[in-house]
Amino acid sequence: MTAAHLTEELALRFARIALGHVGREYPNKPDHTLAGPEDARTPRELHPIFYGSYDWHSCVHSYWMLTRLLRRYPGFAAATDIRALFDAQLTPEKVAVECAYLAAPTARGFKRPYGWGWLLKLAAELSLLDDKSWSKIIAPLAEVFAQRFRDFLPLATYPVRVGTHFNTAFGLRMAADYATATADEALATLLRETALRWYGEDADCPAWGEPSGDDFQSSALIEAECMRRLLAPEAFLPWFDRFLPRLERREPATLFRPATVTDRSDGKIAHLDGLNLSRAWCWRALAGALPDGDVRRLVAKTAAAEHLAAGIPHIAGDYMGEHWLASFAVLALEEES
Structure with missing residues (x-):
């Protein structure tokens, strides 16, 4: 099954998948440092909101x-269950426990920057709902992560360009939506200046390392999407011209070939389904930034469709992908090009 845009039918399918795992505590892969025997606690004890979906960050972006x-289809069949989940889980008491976890010295690097960006993306999305109550409740947790960006970025001399959770362009890209939603111009400026410091001189990207065996992001395309999101069009387009100068010839060729997935029960290999979906998201966003009549616009849209067709059929089937892939499908389907 393929689709060009999110439909109510797909929304219901994806919602049912997520509702089936955001409250599923096990199996679980915690990113947790034990400073002593008192820290040996269950996922639900450590994270009373985001204890499901195999790991904390997947639970966060499933909530996103x-x-x-819910915002796109407020009356669809899963809406009541989503609201009930949010009422039960997004409470001041549970947010306080999530914040307290982050205050421990051992949690300084917890989920940096992937989970940081997704939590801020969730907070931004909650702020767009008609019902602002959940947005207000999660605001203290979002501010903790916003402050982590403010503290960390000036210290980060170098970007991280891998295709996994540690990619710094992805973190900046997601945090940008929070800066916009909260009208935090100082944070937006920090994100933009950091992106320019890290990526502003990049040119003629070879994408030679893509894909690695457990990539779920394209280090080349997420960098371009980060710059598209943070720069004004008059600054982004010249940068993009330099970054992928042979795009109209579908080069580098590796960016146009959907990844092959050989074992969806292997969590790392299953990442490659996510690579196809995240590339589709980036290609669609980049296509939308190119002028009408620019041949590269059609090239990018075609690449997006090819990657989406490769990824959408594999959203469910094995828990190694099922606990997270739908979020990236929604990113791709909702990106207007």
């Missing part, structure tokens, strides 16, 4: 997806 689906 449910929020987006």
Whole structure:
């Protein structure tokens, strides 16, 4: 099954998948440092909101997806269940426990920057709902992560360009939506200046390392999407011309070939389904930034469709992908090009 845009039918399918795992505590892969025996606690004890979906960050972006689906289709069949989940889980008491976890010295690098960016993306999405109550409740947790960006970025001399959770362009890209939603111009400026410091001189990207065996992001395309999001068009387009100068010839060729996935029960290999979906998201966003009549616009839109067709059929089937892939499908389907 393929689709060009998010439909109510797909929204319901994705919502049912997420509702089936955001409250599923096990199996679980915690990113947790034990400073002593008292720190040996269950996922639900450590994270009373985001204890499901195999890991904390996947639970966070599944909440983001449910929020987006609720905003797009407020009357669809899963809406009541989503609202009930949010009422039960997004409470001041549970947010306080999530914040307290982050205050421990051992949690300084917890989920940096992937989970940081997704939590801020969730907070931004909640702020767009008609019902602002959940947005207000999660605001203290969002501010903790916003402050982590403010503290960390001036210290980060170098970007991280891998295709996994540690990619810094992805973190900047997602945090940008929070800066916009909260009208935090100082944060937006910091994100933009950091992106220019890290990526502003990049040119003629070879994308030679893509894809690695467990990539779920394209280090080349997420960098371009980060710059598109943070720069004004008059600054982004000349940068993009330099960054991918042979795009109209579908080069580098590796960016145009959907990844092959050989074992969807292997969590790392299953990442490659996510690579196809995240590339589709980036290609669609980049196509939308190119002028009408620019041949590269059609090239990018075609690449997006090819990657989306490769990824959408594999959203569910094995928990190694099922606990997170739908979020990236929604990113791709909701990106207007």
